[in-house]
Every structure is written in structure tokens, then in C-alpha cells.
Amino acid sequence: MPFPLHLFNPQNFPRLTARRVTLVRFVRAIAGYAAADAADPDDRGFLLDPTFANSHGPAFGISGPDGANPAQECRIRVMRDRIEPTAQLFPEIADAGLVTLVTPAAGSALNPAGAQPDTIVVRAASAPAADTSTLLKLHYGSAAGPVIAECVIRVHSIHEIPVKGHIVSINGSKPACDADKVNTFTTLVTNANKILMPAGIKLVLDANILDTPVMGLTTNNTLTLSPPGFAHWDHEIAVIMRANPQPAFLNAYIVGQIQSGTSINGTRGVGLGRDFVATNAADGVYPGAQTGFVMYSPDDLEAFGATFAHELGHVLGLEHYGNHNDIPGDATIADNWSMRNLMYNYSNLSTGAPQDQVGYGPHLISPDIRRGMFIGIKRLAGIVQSNQADTMRTGFNNDAYLPV
Numbered sequence: 001m002p003f004p005l006h007l008f009n010p011q012n013f014p015r016l017t018a019r020r021v022t023l024v025r026f027v028r029a030i031a032g033y034a035a036a037d038a039a040d041p042d043d044r045g046f047l048l049d050p051t052f053a054n055s056h057g058p059a060f061g062i063s064g065p066d067g068a069n070p071a072q073e074c075r076i077r078v079m080r081d082r083i084e085p086t087a088q089l090f091p092e093i094a095d096a097g098l099v100t101l102v103t104p105a106a107g108s109a110l111n112p113a114g115a116q117p118d119t120i121v122v123r124a125a126s127a128p129a130a131d132t133s134t135l136l137k138l139h140y141g142s143a144a145g146p147v148i149a150e151c152v153i154r155v156h157s158i159h160e161i162p163v164k165g166h167i168v169s170i171n172g173s174k175p176a177c178d179a180d181k182v183n184t185f186t187t188l189v190t191n192a193n194k195i196l197m198p199a200g201i202k203l204v205l206d207a208n209i210l211d212t213p214v215m216g217l218t219t220n221n222t223l224t225l226s227p228p229g230f231a232h233w234d235h236e237i238a239v240i241m242r243a244n245p246q247p248a249f250l251n252a253y254i255v256g257q258i259q260s261g262t263s264i265n266g267t268r269g270v271g272l273g274r275d276f277v278a279t280n281a282a283d284g285v286y287p288g289a290q291t292g293f294v295m296y297s298p299d300d301l302e303a304f305g306a307t308f309a310h311e312l313g314h315v316l317g318l319e320h321y322g323n324h325n326d327i328p329g330d331a332t333i334a335d336n337w338s339m340r341n342l343m344y345n346y347s348n349l350s351t352g353a354p355q356d357q358v359g360y361g362p363h364l365i366s367p368d369i370r371r372g373m374f375i376g377i378k379r380l381a382g383i384v385q386s387n388q389a390d391t392m393r394t395g396f397n398n399d400a401y402l403p404v
Helices: 176-199 235-241 274-278 301-315 336-340 388-397
Strands: 024-027 059-063 073-080 089-093 099-103 119-124 132-140 147-156 159-170 201-205 210-214 222-225 250-255 257-260 269-272 292-296
Touching: 024 147, 059 073, 059 119, 059 176, 073 147, 089 099, 147 388, 159 176, 159 388, 176 201, 176 250, 176 301, 176 388, 201 301, 201 388, 210 235, 222 235, 235 250, 235 292, 250 301, 257 292, 269 301, 292 301, 301 388
Parallel strands: 059 147, 159 201, 159 210, 159 250, 222 257, 250 292
Antiparallel strands: 024 073, 073 119, 089 132, 099 119, 132 147, 269 292
């Protein structure tokens, strides 16, 4: 029996929202902790700023070679949402002089089976003088078939940040990681770089870890926020970060623990950038503080690798993400994108949907989910610091990580 079919123009019916239907999606090639060769695609929104490329869909970053650093390879997976597994899909790079298609070979179809099904591997072919983009296209049926999906690859030159590690003894008491301080800092930097490399940021640790004593704080082996008798909650942060900062480095301080009120280690760290510190008077919010960051002795070197990267984000100028900025006009919301973001306020996400879908693995000690590790790369209207990679790279160019 025939039935009537009615087509509605959404513009004439405000309560109807127009939707785009995509046959496939580009997603992380892995689950769990970040990997330098498995970027987290920025899939917020659909249309891209024309400075990136005339494209639709997600975007991800990759670092080009610069002589001292090899070209970065990156895996990205194709998720077949509305297309059969037997359909042949052929990836293509628009500018092969900028990015090389490694797997599958040019002109070949994706393999929907195996240990890494429908996975594309690309490599930066050159290091551009300025950040440059190209398109990853997915053809249906043949290498010359119709394009059913696009993804932008943003190629960055590598910005290296030298790091000086400090083990802070407070009132004569050292943090637990002092016994293995070189390995602790080395592993933290390695794990932070897994997150940062898609933004073209690389930390380089100086082998000489400094023992930095601080006396006269409220509690042994403890950084106390809002210490009794002081007007500013961060008085002790300023004392620690003024302790022997090395002029040509990002200075990273590890203390035994951080106390805020009655909470021990509820705050993992605090990061301050050069511009922010330089524009605050000695009696300001951060009285007499220095550039750098402080964090407490890590109990999970992967989770704290993300904290290391998060605090570096603050040093380079990034704010918190996900409706916690208190910035007028900021359109971010506390959704799954926000929870995925490296700059989300919370280090551990409570278990339960949608937190379990963030995909960065459980904390080794607590029952919570590790913080997100996604760095935004798109320019989106209404979202403050939408292109977080660009903000960080601008901070680097302005020496935001160096002491004042």
C-alpha cells in the first residue's frame, strides 16, 4: 500500500535541526594513553576555517622533520558507520610533497581486517617554514572514485623546549620520587611528548636534575595552598617557583604533596607563563612568582605525563577548557569533547558514561579515568582558544616558558 512522503525545509520549521550524515569517521587508531604516532583528531564541528584547507571533517596535527628530529608518522583509523565492511576505500593525500601516504600504498585500498583494521599511516615529508595543511581524502570503490570523507592534516615545524627539573625538599623533607628522580623526570617528559608532538611541541630534558631546598613553609614536604597568615592562597607556590630558576629553561618543580584546605593532592599542579607573571605586581594574585610549574610527586607516570603537558599548556598561555573558563562568550560546554581535552579542569574523571568513553585508560592507583589528552587544532567561532596548538606555539615564539 502506498504511503505519503512529506519533505520539510528546516528553515521553515525552526524546531527541526538539519543534520549531516557521514558514511565513515576518522578516529584515534588506539585506545588508552596517548601515542606520538596516533593523533587524536579534532572532530569538533564539520566546516573548517579556510586557512586550513577547503575541507569538511576533522583535523589532526603532525610534526615535520627538522634535521635533529625525524619526520613524525601518524596513524588514523577509519570507522565505518554506514558503509559495509566489504566496500573498498582508497585514501589519497592531496599534497604528497608535504605528507606521504605510508599505509596502504598509494592507489591501494584499506584493509578492513587484521590487528589494525582500516588504519591509515602517514608521514610528514617536509618541515614547512610556516604551519601548512593538506587533505586526506577517502575515495569509494576505486582510487578515482567519489570522495566520501575528508580529513585535514596540519604539518608543524618542531618547537623544542628545554626543561630543567627540580626536586624540592620542603623544610628538609624530600618527595618520594627523589630516590629515582632522573627516571621520574625522563619518563614524565617522554609521556608528555606523546601528547604534545601532534602540536609540534617537544620537551627536551636537561640531564642534571637539581636538588632545590626551600625552608620556612607551613608543613614539611608539603606545598600548602592558602597557608595561614598570608593574604594570598598561592604564597607558597611563589616561594617555591622563585627557588633557583634556571634562565634558559622551562623550570619544573616536584614537591612531596600539595594541600588545599583539608584535601591532600586534590590539586596536581599549577603552571604560570612568563607574560602572566611579568604583568602581576608583587602584591598581586601571584606575588613575586616565577614562570614554570609545580606538581606533586607522581604515583602514575603516565597520568602525570598528562599533568606535565597540561601545566605546560598553562605556561604557554592556555586556559582551562569545558565551561570552566569563566570567559564571557565562551561557547564550550562540559561535554565529552571537553572531557577529552588536555586542558579540562580535572585530572581524574569519575567513572561512568560518558567518562568511560574518553578512552585514555584508568589511573593506576585510583579507580578514576585518566584526564583527556586531546589538543584542539581547529578554529571555531565562539570558542575561546579553539586552536590550542596555535596558542601554544605562539606562546613558544614569545618565550612564555622562560623566567622573567
